[in-house]
Structure formats: structure tokens, C-alpha cells
Amino acid sequence: xxxxxxxxxxxxxxxxxxxxxxxxxxxxxxxxxxxxxxxxxxxxxxxxxxxxxxxxxxxxxxxxxxxxxxxxxxxxxxxxxxxxxxxxxxxxxxxxxxxxxxxxxxxxxxxxxxxxxxxxxxxxxxxxxxxxxxxxxxxxxxxxxxxxxxxxxxxxxxxxxxxxxxxxxxxxxxxxxxxxxxxxxxxxxxxxxxxxxxxxxxxxxxxxxxxxxxxxxxxxxxxxxxxxxxxxxxxxxxxx
Numbered sequence: 001x002x003x004x005x006x007x008x009x010x011x012x013x014x015x016x017x018x019x020x021x022x023x024x025x026x027x028x029x030x031x032x033x034x035x036x037x038x039x040x041x042x043x044x045x046x047x048x049x050x051x052x053x054x055x056x057x058x059x060x061x062x063x064x065x066x067x068x069x070x071x072x073x074x075x076x077x078x079x080x081x082x083x084x085x086x087x088x089x090x091x092x093x094x095x096x097x098x099x100x101x102x103x104x105x106x107x108x109x110x111x112x113x114x115x116x117x118x119x120x121x122x123x124x125x126x127x128x129x130x131x132x133x134x135x136x137x138x139x140x141x142x143x144x145x146x147x148x149x150x151x152x153x154x155x156x157x158x159x160x161x162x163x164x165x166x167x168x169x170x171x172x173x174x175x176x177x178x179x180x181x182x183x184x185x186x187x188x189x190x191x192x193x194x195x196x197x198x199x200x201x202x203x204x205x206x207x208x209x210x211x212x213x214x215x216x217x218x219x220x221x222x223x224x225x226x227x228x229x230x231x232x233x234x235x236x237x238x239x240x
Contacts, residue, residue: 001155001186002026002049007058008210009044018044020210022058026188026203028154031181033201034190037238041210042190043083046159049188050080063154076104079153083160083190085140089133093124093143096132097150104151111150118146122169137164145173156180158189162196174200198230208238 007022019041026032036042047053049060051071059066065073088096094115101111119125122142127135132143141164149156156177162170177187177200191197197204198218206214214221214237222228 001028001063002032002188003059003061004045004049005059005061007045007048007060008056009041009048009053010056017056017210019048019055019207022207022210022212024205024212024215026186028186029181029184030202031177031187031200032189033197033204034188034207035192035194035197035204035234036190036207040207040238042207043159045207046157046188046190050078050157051075076151077154079148079151079156081145081148081156081158081161083163085137085144085164087132087140087144087147090131092129092131093119093135094128096143097128097147100147101150106151114150114152115146118149121172122146138166138169141165142169149176154185156185156187156189158187160191161189162191162193194230194234204230206234206237213237 002025004022004024007019008017009019010017022045034042034045044053048055049062049067051067051074054068059068061067062074063077065077067074091099097115098111101115106114119128122145124139124142127139132140135143145161161173165173174196181187181202203215203217204221205212214233218230221230221233
């Protein structure tokens with residue numbers, strides 16, 4: 001589903017790389033957690049995956065599409081949730097979702113069904129006709145989630161998707177992620193909430209100073225130490 005090869009990106013002339021020769025393969029059907037300290041390169045990697053940044057070197061294959069050679073094909077396969085809910089404040093929630101459905105060419109009958117489904121699930125039905133600028137941070141996060149998933153993409157790419165969500169919505173999102181992957185699809189998400197990654201992810205990758213320093217299932221990362229938590233592993237690896 002995702003194949004990243006020799007990916008590098010730097011932002012200045014100093015030669016310090018935000019992402020440094022990253023190689024990563026994420027399979028269909030798995031929830032993959034992407035972890036790292038602040039400034040490790042998580043968001044830069046994600047922005048290159050979804051086409052918001054161009055890499056200096058390397059390639060990214062999304063669902064069989066090279067996102068540099070066929071960006072439209074790659075983007076049609078992706079539902080992207082950024083690390084902050086940037087959205088058109090002067091649209092109503094419903095107008096925003098109509099716009100997102102139109103961008104992805106979702107048929108009218110399917111669009112209506114999916115909008116109603118997510119608005120009801122996230123408790124936004126009563127606010128659907130209000131301007132988004134009146135929404136709380138959590139409500140904006142829910143409307144962005146709905147807009148990202150409305151075309152039923154095979155790959156969900158999410159940067160800190162649970163920040164700002166109330167416990168019920170966070171629980172519902174985790175259930176959606178699991179159901180999505182159980183149908184043979186893929187979720188790639190970054191998070192600072194290690195307990196969520198520990199419980200939810202099939203595999204985990206840890207990035208530090210632009211480099212992938214560990215990857216595997218939780219058991220593989222433990223190296224046989226059954227009592228060791230993901231928090232212990234993360235702190236040990238990133239403080240070395």
C-alpha cells in the first residue's frame with residue numbers, strides 16, 4: 001500500500017535533513033503507527049506522502065501510484081487529516097463536506113449517505129448548517145475527519161488525528177480505523193499518545209532526527225522483554 005524508498009528532505013542550506021534516507025513499506029490491512037519526538041520528521045514525511053512537499057531525493061508509491069509521476073492517482077487513494085484542522089471558516093459544515101465530496105467526485109446518493117453517517121456518528125448533525133468559524137477545535141477536527149473519509153479512500157494518512165477529540169469521538173475513530181483495515185485497507189498515523197499506538201497498531205515505526213531507528217510489531221520492538229512498555233522502548237531509543 002505504501003512504499004517509501006531512499007526519501008530525503010531538507011529545509012535549508014545547512015545540510016541538516018528533516019528526513020534522511022527513509023525506507024519504509026506499509027502493507028495493506030495494517031494500522032501503522034509513526035512515532036517520534038517533536039521535530040523528528042514525522043509531519044515532513046507525511047506531507048511528502050500526501051503531495052504537499054516535494055522530496056529532495058527518493059520515491060513514494062501510494063496504492064501502486066508514484067506520487068511524483070501520478071499525483072492525482074495517488075491522492076485519490078488517500079484520506080488526509082493534517083496535524084491541525086485547517087478548514088474554510090466561512091463555509092458551513094455541510095457546505096464544506098459538499099465541496100470535499102465534489103472534489104473526489106462522490107456520487108450524490110452516496111455523498112448524502114456518508115455525510116449523514118459521519119455527522120450522526122460525531123454528533124455534528126445539529127451544527128451542520130452553522131459556519132465552521134463558530135466551531136470548537138474538536139468540532140473542526142471532526143469535520144476535517146469527515147471530509148477526509150467521505151470518498152472512502154483505501155489509505156488513511158493522519159497526523160495526530162486524536163488531538164482535540166473528546167473521549168467518545170476518539171474511541172469511535174479508533175474503531176473506524178480497525179474496521180477499515182479489517183477490510184484490507186491501510187491506516188498510517190502519527191501520534192504522541194503512546195498508549196494508543198501500543199493498543200491499536202499492528203506495527204510501529206520510530207523516527208528520530210530524520211532517520212527510522214526502529215520498526216516492527218510491539219513484540220519485535222521489545223526484543224523478548226515482555227514487561228517492557230512502548231513508552232520504555234521509545235524513551236530508550238530516542239534518548240540514545
